[in-house]
Amino acid sequence: MTMRHYTWIALASVFVLTGCMSREQADMRLQNGCAAGAEAFMEEGHKIKEVKDHIFRDSPDLGSGYREVRLTVVDSDGWYDADKEIRCIFAENFNFMGHTATIYQLKMDEKTWGMENKEILGSMEEHLKLTEIVEQGMNRP
Numbered sequence: 001m002t003m004r005h006y007t008w009i010a011l012a013s014v015f016v017l018t019g020c021m022s023r024e025q026a027d028m029r030l031q032n033g034c035a036a037g038a039e040a041f042m043e044e045g046h047k048i049k050e051v052k053d054h055i056f057r058d059s060p061d062l063g064s065g066y067r068e069v070r071l072t073v074v075d076s077d078g079w080y081d082a083d084k085e086i087r088c089i090f091a092e093n094f095n096f097m098g099h100t101a102t103i104y105q106l107k108m109d110e111k112t113w114g115m116e117n118k119e120i121l122g123s124m125e126e127h128l129k130l131t132e133i134v135e136q137g138m139n140r141p
Contacts, residue, residue: 025099032137033135034069034137035086036138037113037137040129042108045077047075047076049074049081053072062104068088070085070086072085087107088107089105113130
């Protein structure tokens with residue numbers, strides 16, 4: 001092999017390795033996105049103080065390619081803290097370029113945002129807000 005071949009092999013290896021993301025890293029991205037999306041639809045003045053527990057699994061309803069994130073968070077208004085359950089479903093893909101995910105559905109306080117049965121729930125503005133905020137949350141360091 002020539003030096004040129006070694007250079008291409010080295011570059012290809014670096015490219016493939018930098019695109020790799022572990023399942024745990026991907027789940028943390030989904031957790032951050034789910035929490036950001038939920039916080040955007042909480043009552044004014046309420047924030048997620050902490051994530052107390054999380055469960056990650058493939059969606060039992062939608063199958064492979066969909067990841068379910070269940071969070072138990074502390075919802076705080078600055079005076080009172082309460083536990084709250086949040087459930088998000090993401091359409092996701094792992095490939096040689098890394099991990100991509102899009103919010104499919106968010107459930108909190110008996111209300112659902114996003115999609116259900118391939119139809120958008122609520123207004124298009126709410127759906128765009130959810131998508132944008134979740135994307136920003138997933139991309140925070």
